Amino acid sequence: RVMIESISTLTPKDKDILRNSWAIVSKDLETLATGIFEMIFEQAPDAKLMFPFMMKDQRSGGDKEKRSTEFTFHALRFIQVIESVMQCIDSPDGLEPLFRNLGQLHGRHQEQLGFRSHYWSVFAECTLYHFRKSMRGDKRRYCIRSSTKAKLTPSEIDSAIILWREVLRVMIDRMNAGLEENNKIRKANRDIIDHQDEEDPNYHPTPKDAKHHHDSVNRRHELSVIVPDFFIRRASDEISLEAIDIASRRSS
Incomplete structure (x- = not known):
């Protein structure tokens, strides 16, 4: 099993596998993103609470075209985080602030919209499912061994998925660190408010x-x-x- 501590510890071979597999799965980002997003809602229906466009009363009909546009927009935001990793794969120092900020943002969502940290695991599994599906279905696949267009073998697809799982795990770990940091700040603020309550019962x-x-x-x-x-x-x-x-x- 491949284990990586951070994006910066990826080997040149790891990066080649990621780049070549990303070239396959990212050929149609919109289809990929919406497929992942739809699967997330299937696996975790309560996640819909976080997205206003999913909360519209369907009994009134509503603007289906607008709702579809909003769905696609938010789905693409999910996949753009992974795209950022690929863009910074050779110089990943800029990714840490991104992951921290995303974690802090989800910390606020945890309080305001009901975000739960297991949604990240759902996101990872849905992403891996659609990555594998894309690699299996691609007609002009890259051969990881030679970086030439050829059919990926099942073992090569497995190798890519194992590595992507580790990359997603690192991303989630770093975002979770940002979330925990935000939780500590919120707890400190609540402690201050409680202290004020004790001093001023009115x-x-x-x-x-x-x-x-x-x-x-x-x-x-x-x-x-x-x-x-x-x-x-x-x-x-x-x-x-x-x-x-x-x-x-x-x-x-």
């Missing part, structure tokens, strides 16, 4: 705080036609439990 949440919580709850309940109620309840409970507990302590 302190109450601002109308803006209350409205944000109310809007979040309402938005999740409006999604029942898209996401099974079980997932909505689970996401809502996980997101709101902490806020409700703080609010109840303040009002008591």
Whole structure:
């Protein structure tokens, strides 16, 4: 099994495998991206809660063309992260800030939209599935051994998938580090607020705080036609439990 500690530890052979396999799978980025995105929602339906265009009430019809455009736009954003890795594969120093920022962004999504870290694992597995599918289906495949156009053997496809799995694992590890960093900052901020509450028992949440919580709850309940109620309840409970507990302590 190939194990890499970071993008910078890739060997020249590793990079050749990644470049050649990427040349195959990236020939139609839109199809690749939307296929991965659709599979993510199939495997994790509650992930739809994070995307406003997936939350529109389908009973009203809506603008299907606009919804399709938004779906494609967000799907391409997923795959562009991998594209960034390939663009920086020889000088990966610039990737660390990217991964950290993405992790911090998802930390905020965790609090506001119900992001769960296992979505990254779902993303990785769906990506690997479609990468393998693309390599198997390509009619003019690159031969990893010679970098010439030829049919990839099953073992060469397996080698590419093993390496891509490690690259995705490194990406997720670095993004998760950014997420944990954001969580520590949020916890420190909550501790400060709790300390203020102890010193000032008359302190109450601002109308803006209350409205944000109310809007979040309402938005999740409006999604029942898209996401099974079980997932909505689970996401809502996980997101709101902490806020409700703080609010109840303040009002008591």
